[in-house]
Amino acid sequence: MDLIPSLLGKSASAFVKFQVVACHPIQPEEEFVMPNYYCKHCGQRFTSLAMLEANRCIRHPDGPQNHHELYEAGEQTHYVCKYCGQKYFSIADMTANRCPHHPNGRGQGRHAPA
Numbered sequence: 001m002d003l004i005p006s007l008l009g010k011s012a013s014a015f016v017k018f019q020v021v022a023c024h025p026i027q028p029e030e031e032f033v034m035p036n037y038y039c040k041h042c043g044q045r046f047t048s049l050a051m052l053e054a055n056r057c058i059r060h061p062d063g064p065q066n067h068h069e070l071y072e073a074g075e076q077t078h079y080v081c082k083y084c085g086q087k088y089f090s091i092a093d094m095t096a097n098r099c100p101h102h103p104n105g106r107g108q109g110r111h112a113p114a
Helices: 003-008 012-023 049-054 091-095
Strands: none
Touching: none
């Protein structure tokens, strides 16, 4: 052990420190996951809030000239209509259909996530 540090021109303690650091496996960094943002009217997915708010929504209740609005509850395993309680696996599937219990009348509006 004395031969290697003398060859490298370092003290034995510096060599030992080098060995300890060098022997530890490098831990992989945590995988960076981009957040998803969903429109509460149509279920379209965006990777940035700015993009969600900049685009128009074809299923917006006030007309397609209006922009997407953020679904604030985040990603779920299923979504429940706030008017009738029916379950869906995506907001897009939910809002594609008209709700029989919509406050505007039977079939007069789309399902909406709770």
